[in-house]
Amino acid sequence: MSTFDYDLFVIGGGSGGVRAARVAAGEAGAKVGLAEEDRYGGTCVIRGCVPKKLMVFASGYGGMVEEATHYGWDMQAGGFNWQTFSGHLTKELDRLESVYRKLLAGSGVTTYDARARLKDAHTVELSTGETLTAKHILIATGGRPVRPDMPNAHLGIVSDDIFHLPELPKSILIVGGGYIACEFACILNGLGVEVTQYYRGAQILRGFDEEARGLIADEMREKGIDIHTGTNIVEMHRASAGEDDGLTAPMEATQYGGSAPSDEAGQGPIRVKATNGHTQEFDVVLFATGRHPNSDDMGLEDLGIRIGRAGQIEVDEYSQTSVPSVYAIGDVTNRVNLTPVAIREGMAFVETVFNGNPTPVDHSLIPSAVFTQPEFGTVGLSEEDARDQEPIEVYCTSFRPMQTAFAEKPDRVLMKLVVSAETRKVLGCHIVAPGAGEMIQMAGIAIKMGATKEDFDRTVAVHPTMSEEIVTMRKPMRTA
Known part of the structure; x- marks a missing residue:
């Protein structure tokens, strides 16, 4: 017993x-x-x-x-x-x-x-x-989401707080360039908020495929999101308060997640000075700078x-x-x-x-999606990581999809396969398109099973769809 x-x-x-x-x-x-x-x-x-x-x-x-x-x-x-x-x-x-x-x-x-x-x-x-x-x-x-260790960071909110806003702001500064920052930038832009995004790196969505994240950044800017790369906050404070007002905050509130203190609410916009020398006021500042x-x-x-x-x-x-x-x-x-x-x-x-069957967790070839607009679905290696590993062929195409092209919109999508030159296995698949999260789930099955480029080629296309391009690309765009 x-x-x-x-x-x-x-x-x-x-x-x-x-x-x-x-x-x-x-x-x-x-x-x-x-x-x-x-x-x-x-x-x-x-x-x-x-x-x-x-x-x-x-x-x-x-x-x-x-x-x-x-x-x-x-x-x-x-x-x-x-x-x-x-x-x-x-x-x-x-x-x-x-x-x-x-x-x-x-x-x-x-x-x-x-x-x-x-x-x-x-x-x-x-x-x-x-x-x-x-x-x-x-x-x-x-x-949990974290705030940066800087004066007045408690004036900003984190991702947990977005769902509890009493009303939508007219303007917001989103600090960060990861998938959470980019997703909320697209969401709030779509809801009519004036969105500015600061990211200290050279391009948003670090760690993802370069070509895919470049297209997403272009599409975000096309939709009106004001992205500033190589940029961070120098200082921030309430515009209605003095420069020295509230320059210290409790360590827990400064570094970790949770709602902004209620006594800060309704006291006017937040004035932010950036490393690029620009100063601007925002109704809300959202920190999407990491989790702990x-x-x-x-x-x-x-x-x-x-x-x-x-x-x-x-x-x-x-x-x-x-x-x-x-x-x-x-x-x-x-x-x-x-x-x-x-x-x-x-x-x-x-x-x-409990079942006496030692089972390690397989963390390889995990499909995932970033719900930007357009969405980004990805599985396997990026082109950059793959070419550091072995010789590769890259099959890709970018085009205006039928639905939005007919409506005279400039939206573009990307379909991309990264293929081993030696084994012909598909090492990575990257899709930037509406519904990319749904598409990558299916592609993920094939890639997890070890499908080759020729397996994709043998698959009959579903026409007319965006996803048919995944099985109709015959010649590599480049090798590395």
Whole structure:
């Protein structure tokens, strides 16, 4: 008979933790407890993928009326009502959280609405004062957005706060060039906000395929987003206040996520001076400059659990920490910070620990999408990474798609395959186009299976579509 309260105790109620808890309890028959200090569903459901994608949908309707007129429709554009949308959004997120709670309860998982930290290798302490023991502990606490360490950073908001704005600003400065910054730049631009974006690097979307991110930057500028690369903030303060007003902020508010202090609201625009010498006022400043794993104040280092320089919990290929009874999955490990990856890691953990089938997590060839406008779907190696690895052929085409070309819009799309010159395997696929996220899922299957360029060539095109170009490119544009 077990001497522990639980076979497994999960800390974190996001997608990865919930999946691991449900499968361990419902399929492996384990006795499982789970603690979540905030809302069930985690970053993805409550303050990430789901609400962001709903905002992407909302922002896409603005241009439909103008486009429809070219197709013979007599339509009148109305204004976007943020309160109506945000009200529906709140109801939907409440519904999804309820679903997560019901799924856990239906699987027999005992839940605790509390913060948990480790007391020892088999014991967790809850903020309610309870102490519980478990044979295995799984940490799935995710991550949080961070503010830069600079004076008055507390005047800006982070991505978590976007969904709780009382009203849409007329103007916003977005600081950052990663996918979160670019997605929100496109969303807010589509909702009618005047968007300026500062990024300290030479081009947005660092780490992605150069040609693809260049096209996305061009399309964002075409839609009216004012992108300044090689640019950062020198100083910022309330325009209605003096230069020295509020130049210090609590360290936690300055460095980490959370809503801007309520006593700062409604005090006028924020004046920002940039490294390029430009000074401008904005209603809102959004920092999208990185995320930090939620590993702080959990008692981990006291137990000898290794923490990396970025705050991530160090784990092996089976998600096991340096303390054998403690495992970690998802963004808190800072491996591949995507919801489906966290879920896969949770499933592999259960297979390893409770089903006696050691299962490492496969982090190779993961398809992903960036929900800019146009979308960016990608799987495998970029052209730059591939050519550093081996000789390659690059097949690509960029063109105006039928739907928007007919409406006399300048939008362009990109289809690209990166192919090994020796094995003929497709090493990478990159699509910049409306619906690219849907397309890359299908391409990802073929590439994961090891498809060659000739396999793509043998596939009959679906006509007329944008995606047919993926199987009709016969000659390489370049070799490297």
